[in-house]
Amino acid sequence: MSANSLDLARPTFAQRLADYYELCKPRVVLLIVFTAMVGMFLATPGMVPWPALVFGTAGIGLMAASAAALNQILDRQADARMARTCGRPLVTGHLGVPESSMFALVIGLLGMAVLHWLVNPLTAWMTLLTLVGYAGIYTLYLKRATPQNIVIGGAAGAAPPVLGWSAVTNTIDPHSLLLFLIIFVWTPPHFWALAIERHREYAEVDIPMLPVTHGLAYTRTQVLLYTVMMVLVTLLPFAVGMSGLLYLVGASVLGGWFLYYAIRLKYAPRPGLAMKTFGYSIVYLMAIFTLLLVDHYTPALV
Secondary structure, three states: OOHHHHHHHOOOHHHHHHHHHHHOOHHHHHHHHHHHHHHHHHOOOOOOOHHHHHHHHHHHHHHHHHHHHHHHHHOHHHHOOOOOOOOOHHHHOOOOHHHHHHHHHHHHHHHHHHHHHHOOHHHHHHHHHHHHHHHHHHHHHHHHHOOOHHHHHHHHHOOHHHHHHHHHHOOOOHHHHHHHHHHHHHHHHHHHHHHHHOHHHHHHOOOOOHHHHHOHHHHHHHHHHHHHHHHHHOOHHHHOOOOOHHHHHHHHHHHHHHHHHHHHHHHOOOOOHHHHHHHHHHHHHHHHHHHHHHHHOOOOOO
């Protein structure tokens, strides 16, 4: 092989950077960081102190990226057999396990240090617990142990607003737990919509997602039931005085549209509808938290 051929085969710095970026599941981490930042802003009536905002966001983001990388390392064999994940850098061979593991360790330790020394120890240890819950308990055990994997494991994904809140106040506030509850109840209809679309792939890799173990009809029913529960839970911030009329109206409209998708998915399913429901669920969560933020800084409409 010529030197020119070797140069062509060798990845450039930009390509390597892109691979490490994809190893972090950037879209997932973006949603995590966003909900954590909303938790920060809701924790104070004014502006978030800059150390909590900057270092808290950086630390939570780094540890979330570390958990995502660990998840891809542990799931690489299943990822190789699924269309949705077969392009990930560990599957394509762009990255190997040793360098990916070192990368996950370094950014995880860096995130832990930033949170512990520049924010507060409570946030650091809670974020570490979240990382272990997702990359360890969920990925290594729950994912392949029970069809309720996403329900139980959803606790890790629901933690970011609590982490953001604690980064500002150094406490675990009941209102932050309400934000946790919103994401916790949102997770099953969000992920089961995707699982309905990809149920054959999950069956092929022996992951007992609900559509695989209980069938599509049962899963559609669960999506509908959890959506009803989610809509009710998202009204609680208004009920407890955490948010105002602006949030109530917006959450009701958003929840009504999600419920419309869930009802159609249950009673009038058609090809592609599950993925549309999944796509809307992401927009929905971001919109709900945006509403909470805007309402927080908007004078009461009375």
